[in-house]
Amino acid sequence: MQSFNPPIRTLMGPGPSDVHPRILSAMARPTIGHLDPAFVGMMDEVKSLLQYAFQTQNQMTMPVSAPGSAGMETCFANLVEPGDKVIVCINGVFGMRMKENVERTGGVCVEVHDAWGTAVSPEKVEAALQANPDAKIVAFVHAETSTGACSDVKAICDIAHQHNCLTIVDAVTSLGGVELRVDDWGVDAIYSGTQKCLSCTPGLSPVSFNERALEKVRNRKTKVQSWFLDLNLVMGYWGQGVKRAYHHTAPINALYALHESLVMLKEEGLENSWARHAAMHEKLKAGLEEMGIKFVVDEAVRLPQLNSVWIPEGVDDAAVRSELLNTYNLEIGAGLGDFAGKVWRIGLMGFSAKESNVLFCLSALRKVLGK
Amino acid sequence: MQSFNPPIRTLMGPGPSDVHPRILSAMARPTIGHLDPAFVGMMDEVKSLLQYAFQTQNQMTMPVSAPGSAGMETCFANLVEPGDKVIVCINGVFGMRMKENVERTGGVCVEVHDAWGTAVSPEKVEAALQANPDAKIVAFVHAETSTGACSDVKAICDIAHQHNCLTIVDAVTSLGGVELRVDDWGVDAIYSGTQKCLSCTPGLSPVSFNERALEKVRNRKTKVQSWFLDLNLVMGYWGQGVKRAYHHTAPINALYALHESLVMLKEEGLENSWARHAAMHEKLKAGLEEMGIKFVVDEAVRLPQLNSVWIPEGVDDAAVRSELLNTYNLEIGAGLGDFAGKVWRIGLMGFSAKESNVLFCLSALRKVLGK
Numbered sequence: 001m002q003s004f005n006p007p008i009r010t011l012m013g014p015g016p017s018d019v020h021p022r023i024l025s026a027m028a029r030p031t032i033g034h035l036d037p038a039f040v041g042m043m044d045e046v047k048s049l050l051q052y053a054f055q056t057q058n059q060m061t062m063p064v065s066a067p068g069s070a071g072m073e074t075c076f077a078n079l080v081e082p083g084d085k086v087i088v089c090i091n092g093v094f095g096m097r098m099k100e101n102v103e104r105t106g107g108v109c110v111e112v113h114d115a116w117g118t119a120v121s122p123e124k125v126e127a128a129l130q131a132n133p134d135a136k137i138v139a140f141v142h143a144e145t146s147t148g149a150c151s152d153v154k155a156i157c158d159i160a161h162q163h164n165c166l167t168i169v170d171a172v173t174s175l176g177g178v179e180l181r182v183d184d185w186g187v188d189a190i191y192s193g194t195q196k197c198l199s200c201t202p203g204l205s206p207v208s209f210n211e212r213a214l215e216k217v218r219n220r221k222t223k224v225q226s227w228f229l230d231l232n233l234v235m236g237y238w239g240q241g242v243k244r245a246y247h248h249t250a251p252i253n254a255l256y257a258l259h260e261s262l263v264m265l266k267e268e269g270l271e272n273s274w275a276r277h278a279a280m281h282e283k284l285k286a287g288l289e290e291m292g293i294k295f296v297v298d299e300a301v302r303l304p305q306l307n308s309v310w311i312p313e314g315v316d317d318a319a320v321r322s323e324l325l326n327t328y329n330l331e332i333g334a335g336l337g338d339f340a341g342k343v344w345r346i347g348l349m350g351f352s353a354k355e356s357n358v359l360f361c362l363s364a365l366r367k368v369l370g371k
Numbered sequence: 372m373q374s375f376n377p378p379i380r381t382l383m384g385p386g387p388s389d390v391h392p393r394i395l396s397a398m399a400r401p402t403i404g405h406l407d408p409a410f411v412g413m414m415d416e417v418k419s420l421l422q423y424a425f426q427t428q429n430q431m432t433m434p435v436s437a438p439g440s441a442g443m444e445t446c447f448a449n450l451v452e453p454g455d456k457v458i459v460c461i462n463g464v465f466g467m468r469m470k471e472n473v474e475r476t477g478g479v480c481v482e483v484h485d486a487w488g489t490a491v492s493p494e495k496v497e498a499a500l501q502a503n504p505d506a507k508i509v510a511f512v513h514a515e516t517s518t519g520a521c522s523d524v525k526a527i528c529d530i531a532h533q534h535n536c537l538t539i540v541d542a543v544t545s546l547g548g549v550e551l552r553v554d555d556w557g558v559d560a561i562y563s564g565t566q567k568c569l570s571c572t573p574g575l576s577p578v579s580f581n582e583r584a585l586e587k588v589r590n591r592k593t594k595v596q597s598w599f600l601d602l603n604l605v606m607g608y609w610g611q612g613v614k615r616a617y618h619h620t621a622p623i624n625a626l627y628a629l630h631e632s633l634v635m636l637k638e639e640g641l642e643n644s645w646a647r648h649a650a651m652h653e654k655l656k657a658g659l660e661e662m663g664i665k666f667v668v669d670e671a672v673r674l675p676q677l678n679s680v681w682i683p684e685g686v687d688d689a690a691v692r693s694e695l696l697n698t699y700n701l702e703i704g705a706g707l708g709d710f711a712g713k714v715w716r717i718g719l720m721g722f723s724a725k726e727s728n729v730l731f732c733l734s735a736l737r738k739v740l741g742k
Contacts, residue, residue: 001420001637003412004630006403016623019402028399029622030470031390031572032377033702042375066437069599069619100598195620199404203574203622225596227471230442246442249566249572252387253398254625259375266372331404
C-alpha cells in the first residue's frame, strides 16, 4: 500500500470547505508535547481568539478535541441531567440530532417543529414554554446546515430567559460566516465546528459556556455521563490561571491549524468576514437565478454560506454531482434527510467564499446542465 | 496575534512521540470531502492497515475521530449496559480511568488492584471472577503508560472467557511497539492511540471489536448513551460493502496522517517494529544503568517503549526536566498520579525509538545530572 495523494478538489458543499494553504502548512509544523509551556501559551491564544470569533468574554471558551457532533454532545451531556425537560426546536437534521442527544442523556424532549427550510418560530417556542413551565433548557440551531435557514438567536434566547431556561445553540455553520454575538444575544452554551466558515480542517469543535451554564454544570447531582467530555475535568487542562493538569492528549497539530485559521479571521476582521460571505452569496444567487434555479429558503432567513437550491425538474441529481466532481473536481453537497434527491447545497464558507469559486461553480454548473 | 511556530523538540516522554516528516507532510495535503469516493477508498485502506497493526480480521476495525480517551469511552459506552458488572484491573492511572468509565455508563465496577509498576495478576482476575459469577466484562490495560508495566493479554483473556466474560483491552501505548495479537489472544474489544508507537499526531483512536463484542452491542436493551460514539451509527459511515452514510464529519487530514503512519509500519514490518523498540530499550537501559539510574518495573514485564525510572535521590525533578527542555529541547515525561515527583518516564516510541535519540537523551541527562 502506498501514500495517499488526494485529488485537488474545490469544496463547495456543506463542509469541509477549502482549507487555506497557510492553515495546512501550520498543521504540518513539528509536534510538541501537550504540556509543553510553548503549547500551553498557544492554547491561551486559541481561547482568546475563539472569544473574539464568538464575541464573548466567557472564560470557558475552548475547542473540544473532536468534531462538531462531539461539541453538541459536550453541551447536552454537561447541561442535561436525567429528567430535565428540554425544548428542542427541529427544522432540519441537526435539530433532530439534538433530540437524540437529549434522550441519550436521560432528558425529556419537547419537540417544536418548523418546516424544513424555514427558521425556528419564536412564537412556537413561547407557546411550548408556556405549556411546559418546568422546562429547563431551550436548544436550537442557528444555521441549519441541512436546509440553509438562519434562526433568530437573540429573539429565542430572550424568550427562553423569560421562562428561566438556559439556551444551547448550534453554531456549526454560522461561526465566522454570519453575525453571531454570544454575549449580546444571551447565549448560555454554544458549539461550532472548524471545517465550515473558519475554513480549517475538520476535527475540532469550539464551544463556549457562560457563568449561568457553568453554574448548572457545577451543581449537577449526577456525574456527567461522559468522562471525555466532562467540563469539570476538561477545564483542568484548558482552564486559566492554574497549572494545566493532564486530562487527555490534545490533538496538537489540529490545534496549530485552528490557531492559524483564527489568526486569519482576526486579520480579516469578523465583520469583514461576515460581509464577504454575504457579498459572495449575492454573486452566486444572481448567477443561479439566471439559470432559473430556485432557492429553498426565503431571502429574509437565508444563510449566505449555505445555498440550498431545488434541483431543476428532470435533472439527475447524482449524475450532475458526479460529473462536477469527476470532470471539474468540484464538490457541491447533496440534500440530507427529507431533502435527499430534491436539493443541492452549495457552500460558500471561509476560504471557499471567494469570487473565483463563485465564477467557477456557475460555469461548471452551466456546462453540466447544458444551460 | 501571529502564526504559531513551535520550537523543535525531541519527544521522549509518554507521548506524543516524534512525528515522522512523511506523516506531517501527509497531514498537510489538500482537504477533500468526507464522502468523496477518493476519501472513502482511503478509509478502506486505513481499516485494512489497522487490521494488520492489530493482527485481526475483525471487520469492525477503524479509528474513532477523537483521542485515545474517546476510544476507551467507545468501548465502555457500547459494551456496558446499566447494571452490568465489570471487573476492572487497576495497576496505574489508566485502570482508574476505566473504572470512571464503567461507573459513568451505569455499570458496577469490581476493582482488582495490583501495585503500580507491576503487571495485572491473572490469579487475582481468576479470584475476582470466581467471587463474581455474574460479571460480564473484564477490562485491563496492556501497556500501562503511567508505570511502564506490560500485562499478559492472552492469559487474562483466557481466564475471562472461561467465565463467559468479554474483554476490553487498553492498547494505547502497546500498538506497534510490542507484540499484540488481537485474534490469537482472544481480545474482544480494544482501543489505542495514534501518538505513541505509530508516531502519528495525536487525535485519533484506533479501535477493533470482534463478532462476540458486536453481538452484545446489537442486543443492547438500552441505547448507547453517546450518539457520537454509538457503533451502530458509526458503522454506517465506516462499514464495508454499504453506501457510506453521513454520521459526523471525519477529521480528514488527521486520517491522511494515520494512513501514512500505517503505510510506514507496513513497510517496516510489524515484527521489525517490535524488535526495534526492544533493541532501543536495551541501549537506553545500558546507558541509564551506567549512571546508576534504576528502573521501576521488573525486567520480565517491562515495556521497552515506556521506561519508568526512579528519580535519583536529591535530584530536583522539575529543574531537571526544565533544563532538558529549555537547554536541549528534549522532553521526557514526569511521573503521573502516585508516581508524581518520584519517577521519570522516558519514551522510545515510534520514530523516537532510534539510536540517535537514545544517545542524545543519555548525553543530555548526563550533562544535566553532572554525571
